[in-house]
Amino acid sequence: MFHLQEIRRKPEGIAFDQELSLLADLQERNPEILDLQNVKAIGQVVYEDGLYFLTYNLSYDITLASSRSLEPVSLKENFPVSEVFGDAADAASLSEEESLFLLPIEGDGISLQDSVADNILLEIPLKVLTPEEADEDTMPTGNSWQVLTEEDFAQQQAAAKEESNPFASLKDLFTEE
Secondary structure: OEEHHHHHHOOOOEEEEEEEOOHHHHHHHOOOEEEEEEEEEEEEEEEEOOEEEEEEEEEEEEEEEOOOOOOEEEEEEEEEEEEEEEOHHHHHOOOHHHHOOEEEOOOOEEOHHHHHHHHHHHOOOOOOOOHHHHHOOOOOEEOOEEOOOHHHHHHHHHHHHHHOOOOHHHOOOOOOO
C-alpha cells in the first residue's frame, strides 16, 4: 500500500517493481481462475494537483478453462494500467466526464494489490480456447444438438425461410433454356 502522505512528499513519485501473490484472493472472487502465476507490476504513483496517478505495466500468466472443452488453457497477459484517484472534493473541480474516471481513495492509501486484482478480473476473456480448438473451424456437437456461429445460424435461418416459402416451387417456372 502506498500511503498518501508518502506520495505527496516525493514530487517525482514512487516507483515500484513488485511481484504479487493473488491466486487465493482472485479464486475467491472468481472460481473460474484455475491458476495465476508470475504477477508483476512495474510503474509509479505520482501526486499532482490534488490527484494521485497510478500507472504501471501488468504482466501475469493465468490458467482458465476452455470455453468449449473445459480443458485448462494458460494465457500470458501483459498490458498497461492507468488509474486516477481522488476524494469527493477533487471530483468537484473536474468536469462531469472526467469525474467518471476518478476512483475514490479508501482509507489513508492506495492499494496496488487491489488495483492489480481488479484489473486482472476485468481482463478475463469471455472466449478461451486451446490452440487446437482455435485452429479447428468445427464447433462441438452431440446427440440432437450442435453449436453454431452467428453466421451459420443466419444462413440456416435463411435456407429454412426459403424452403418454407409457398412460391419456392414456382421459381423455375419461367426460366429460359
